[in-house]
Amino acid sequence: MQTTLRVRRFNPEHDQPSSYFQDYDLEVNPADSVLDGLIKVRETIDDSLALRCSCRGAICGSCGMRINGHAALACKTKMISVASEGETIQIEPMKNMPVIKDLITDMASFWSKIRQIQPWLQPQGPPPTTEYTAPPQAMQHLNRVMSCIMCGVCVSDCTVLEVDSQFIGPAALAKAYRFVADPRDAATRQRLENLNTPGGMWDCTRCMECIQACPKGVGPMDRIMSLRTKGMAAKIPATCGSRHAEVFTDIIKHKGILDEPMLAVRTFGLKHVGRLFEMIPMVFQSILKGKVPLSGPLHKPLTSIRHIQRLFKRARKKS
Amino acid sequence: MISSHSYDVLVIGAGLAGMRAALTAHEQGVSVAILTKVHPVRSHSNAAQGGINAALTDRGDKWEDHAFETVKGSDYLGDQDAIEVLAREAGQDIITLEHMGVIFNRQDDGRLGTRRFGGQKKARTFFVSDFTGQAMLHVLYEQIMQAKIPVFEEWFATSLVKDDHGRCAGLAAFEIRNGNFALFRAKAVIMASGGLGRVYEPTTNALICTGDGMALAYRAGAPLMDMEMVQYHPTTLKGKGLLITEAARGEGAYLLNSKGERFMEHYAPNMLELASRDVVSRAAQTEINEGRGIKGCVLLDCRHLGRQVIQERLGQIHEEAKTFANVDLIEEPLPIRPGMHYQMGGIKTDINGRCWDPDGHWKGLHGLFAAGETACVSLHGGNRLGANSLLDTIVFGRRAGCCSAEYVRNLPKLHVPDSAIASDRRLVQALLARTGQGERAAALRLEMGTTMNRHVAVFREQDGMNIAKQHIRDLQARWPGITIQDKGHVFNTGVIAALELGFMLDCAETIIAGALTRTESRGAHFRTDYLDREDDEWLKHILLYHTGTGTPHIEYLPVKITQWQPQMRVY
Numbered sequence: 001m002q003t004t005l006r007v008r009r010f011n012p013e014h015d016q017p018s019s020y021f022q023d024y025d026l027e028v029n030p031a032d033s034v035l036d037g038l039i040k041v042r043e044t045i046d047d048s049l050a051l052r053c054s055c056r057g058a059i060c061g062s063c064g065m066r067i068n069g070h071a072a073l074a075c076k077t078k079m080i081s082v083a084s085e086g087e088t089i090q091i092e093p094m095k096n097m098p099v100i101k102d103l104i105t106d107m108a109s110f111w112s113k114i115r116q117i118q119p120w121l122q123p124q125g126p127p128p129t130t131e132y133t134a135p136p137q138a139m140q141h142l143n144r145v146m147s148c149i150m151c152g153v154c155v156s157d158c159t160v161l162e163v164d165s166q167f168i169g170p171a172a173l174a175k176a177y178r179f180v181a182d183p184r185d186a187a188t189r190q191r192l193e194n195l196n197t198p199g200g201m202w203d204c205t206r207c208m209e210c211i212q213a214c215p216k217g218v219g220p221m222d223r224i225m226s227l228r229t230k231g232m233a234a235k236i237p238a239t240c241g242s243r244h245a246e247v248f249t250d251i252i253k254h255k256g257i258l259d260e261p262m263l264a265v266r267t268f269g270l271k272h273v274g275r276l277f278e279m280i281p282m283v284f285q286s287i288l289k290g291k292v293p294l295s296g297p298l299h300k301p302l303t304s305i306r307h308i309q310r311l312f313k314r315a316r317k318k319s
Numbered sequence: 320m321i322s323s324h325s326y327d328v329l330v331i332g333a334g335l336a337g338m339r340a341a342l343t344a345h346e347q348g349v350s351v352a353i354l355t356k357v358h359p360v361r362s363h364s365n366a367a368q369g370g371i372n373a374a375l376t377d378r379g380d381k382w383e384d385h386a387f388e389t390v391k392g393s394d395y396l397g398d399q400d401a402i403e404v405l406a407r408e409a410g411q412d413i414i415t416l417e418h419m420g421v422i423f424n425r426q427d428d429g430r431l432g433t434r435r436f437g438g439q440k441k442a443r444t445f446f447v448s449d450f451t452g453q454a455m456l457h458v459l460y461e462q463i464m465q466a467k468i469p470v471f472e473e474w475f476a477t478s479l480v481k482d483d484h485g486r487c488a489g490l491a492a493f494e495i496r497n498g499n500f501a502l503f504r505a506k507a508v509i510m511a512s513g514g515l516g517r518v519y520e521p522t523t524n525a526l527i528c529t530g531d532g533m534a535l536a537y538r539a540g541a542p543l544m545d546m547e548m549v550q551y552h553p554t555t556l557k558g559k560g561l562l563i564t565e566a567a568r569g570e571g572a573y574l575l576n577s578k579g580e581r582f583m584e585h586y587a588p589n590m591l592e593l594a595s596r597d598v599v600s601r602a603a604q605t606e607i608n609e610g611r612g613i614k615g616c617v618l619l620d621c622r623h624l625g626r627q628v629i630q631e632r633l634g635q636i637h638e639e640a641k642t643f644a645n646v647d648l649i650e651e652p653l654p655i656r657p658g659m660h661y662q663m664g665g666i667k668t669d670i671n672g673r674c675w676d677p678d679g680h681w682k683g684l685h686g687l688f689a690a691g692e693t694a695c696v697s698l699h700g701g702n703r704l705g706a707n708s709l710l711d712t713i714v715f716g717r718r719a720g721c722c723s724a725e726y727v728r729n730l731p732k733l734h735v736p737d738s739a740i741a742s743d744r745r746l747v748q749a750l751l752a753r754t755g756q757g758e759r760a761a762a763l764r765l766e767m768g769t770t771m772n773r774h775v776a777v778f779r780e781q782d783g784m785n786i787a788k789q790h791i792r793d794l795q796a797r798w799p800g801i802t803i804q805d806k807g808h809v810f811n812t813g814v815i816a817a818l819e820l821g822f823m824l825d826c827a828e829t830i831i832a833g834a835l836t837r838t839e840s841r842g843a844h845f846r847t848d849y850l851d852r853e854d855d856e857w858l859k860h861i862l863l864y865h866t867g868t869g870t871p872h873i874e875y876l877p878v879k880i881t882q883w884q885p886q887m888r889v890y
Binding site for chain 1: 357360361362363365377413418422425426427432447448450454461464465496525527559562634635642643645759761762803804808811816
């Protein structure tokens with residue numbers, strides 16, 4: 001099929017470096033990957049096109065880039081899945097990290113965040129003479145998160161990182177989960193406490209982009225949610241994040257519908273009353289637009305609240 | 320002003336062998352750094368899918384059985400002292416890896432479980448689903464991070480440097496990110512830079528597997544050994560040649576020809592699909608050549624294994640087959656064919672990773688060590704057993720790290736002048752300065768790969784190999800005419816491609832020289848003009864020394880035999 005690869009180029013050695021798009025017209029086999037296309041460009045049209053690539057089989061994690069706006073591994077993305085005959089495929093470097101040249105990004109901050117979670121097994125005391133015995137299901141469960149190849153694709157598409165570069169990010173959190181869920185690791189509490197800080201596990205907004213982007217089915221956001229659950233179960237000190245989850249559940253349980261002002265007040269409490277004051281301008285704007293919901297006694301529970309409470313009971317029984 | 324770095328031990332390559340070597344040397348208290356052309360977790364050790372062999376005595380296995388099957392697998396070309404070390408030390412290393420955090424598959428009782436692999440009667444392959452290499456690589460990198468061992472990531476090595484006494488004393492390299500050269504002074508260099516798969520097209524190997532380490536050592540005067548022993552893996556995907564793990568057959572998958580027959584019954588009536596790789600590859604290629612294939616392939620049938628086994632134990636190839644071949648293993652058989660996979664040969668080392676012989680039986684290079692696929696101890700001889708390569712990296716990476724630490728301890732600082740990097744820098748400058756419509760490295764590489772895959776493959780004979788030899792010489796002559804459009808210094812992948820091609824052409828030269836010299840059939844080296852194994856004449860290794868003329872100087876070393884005399888090899 002005929003396609004055009006529209007690649008965002010950037011050459012730091014230009015006098016005044018700035019990024020621009022360059023089009024490459026190619027005749028490709030529809031089953032070929034986007035990486036095949038880029039390699040073809042590099043080998044037959046323009047050898048200055050810079051990209052990282054190695055295994056061609058979605059295991060080395062080198063070729064993360066944005067294809068038509070979403071991050072993916074170029075080797076795992078078939079041309080035909082992103083373009084029809086004659087269409088253009090737009091290819092850009094990953095987001096949320098600086099670009100070095102063309103499609104090559106600087107992953108230094110990615111790795112420093114990985115190192116932040118102390119990514120190595122920390123067992124209790126000296127090891128036994130043979131292997132650690134561990135439940136097979138628990139180890140099997142780790143397979144999925146251990147499949148992470150550190151390609152950076154989830155970090156590229158993370159919407160929190162877009163506005164807050166301090167967020168530790170989905171990859172590091174998934175890696176942290178790999179240790180928290182490992183029966184051989186003894187630093188669970190410490191790990192959870194370290195993640196219970198600003199920029200940590202409570203800063204994910206559950207937008208699901210990382211789950212969708214991950215080429216290996218690691219499901220970073222699901223891991224983040226599991227970390228939160230484990231943190232609350234381990235009774236690590238409450239934060240606005242964990243209180244938000246608790247209060248949210250409590251309100252739904254009693255009213256069946258969210259009482260938003262109450263959620264804010266109870267989440268922040270007296271301890272973070274300053275955060276509440278920060279919201280005042282927004283409240284005024286909402287009043288002007290007639291969007292302030294009722295709260296407290298004025299906010300009535302749903303009539304079907306008994307039904308909802310039965311659901312809660314059933315859910316509790318199941319877990 | 321030349322930038323330079325100085326360490327006791329410098330490791331080239333950050334795959335399993337390199338990282339294990341670095342960790343071990345670090346534990347011994349010497350200063351260590353790693354230099355690698357890609358980030359450590361991008362290394363090709365990732366690609367090992369099936370597992371890692373070890374005979375654990377507390378599981379009723381015997382290291383002698385593992386050793387014997389490795390010797391037999393090697394078609395008696397493996398050195399038995401080295402194989403004994405491999406098999407004897409495997410168990411402890413598996414436990415060490417488990418303690419580091421590798422999430423090996425477990426049995427119901429919570430202890431490590433095993434699966435069967437080719438060429439072995441007992442299930443002694445420990446595994447993590449079907450991404451064992453990746454699972455191990457990431458754990459070793461965790462250990463590197465914990466130990467805070469410096470890693471020079473995305474640095475490209477251009478040559479080994481020597482001191483006045485002719486000892487290896489470091490290396491010249493440039494940082495890919497900016498093109499700046501630096502001199503790395505080291506009392507010992509451990510070469511752990513992996514294989515040379517890209518000499519062939521297609522290959523299961525990653526784009527980075529360009530034989531750099533072998534060529535660097537060869538050019539510096541260390542011998543390469545048994546380079547004719549190139550393994551074709553029986554099950555690779557058509558097209559790009561991606562690997563489909565032997566674990567599929569270990570779990571019970573069948574190989575079928577176009578008539579639906581399990582053709583291995585005719586070639587290896589006892590071990591069937593789990594005969595050694597050279598045997599299965601020859602069988603599959605014979606079926607294809609004799610018209611019982613389907614569009615150049617035979618079929619790998621996993622359907623009877625059932626959904627659960629496929630999803631839990633073969634998840635990665637399940638996904639891979641879907642993505643790259645449009646086949647769901649649960650529903651249909653997968654077309655596969657033999658493809659270039661592994662180099663049994665490599666830089667000659669002793670059982671401690673040294674690329675020289677303290678007893679002086681063969682001439683090598685003092686101060687250079689090697690481990691992993693780039694090295695040839697020789698463990699794998701004429702044919703490597705599946706799941707022995709990961710073991711090789713772990714055991715011999717450790718031994719090289721350990722021995723290098725010992726070696727450097729009482730060694731005074733070596734003297735290498737800053738000017739040692741000058742000629743490499745000039746070479747790169749000349750490459751960049753060349754203008755006009757010269758040839759591209761990629762085009763030459765494709766010619767080389769196609770030629771090698773045609774004439775130095777599963778079946779070989781003299782005339783074809785002579786054609787290949789001539790073609791490689793021709794390509795070597797054309798190499799200086801390569802031009803690169805990109806004149807920049809930042810991530811100039813054109814420069815790297817050209818340098819890598821130079822390395823690969825040297826490797827190809829040795830593969831062909833070895834293959835032409837060995838006038839017999841043994842292991843992966845099957846000559847249609849010399850069908851039999853000739854123990855009287857050829858129970859020996861071929862050592863290849865660089866001469867710069869395109870024809871290596873050849874010497875021989877006897878195979879070390881401890882307890883297993885060569886026998887007929889039947890599976």
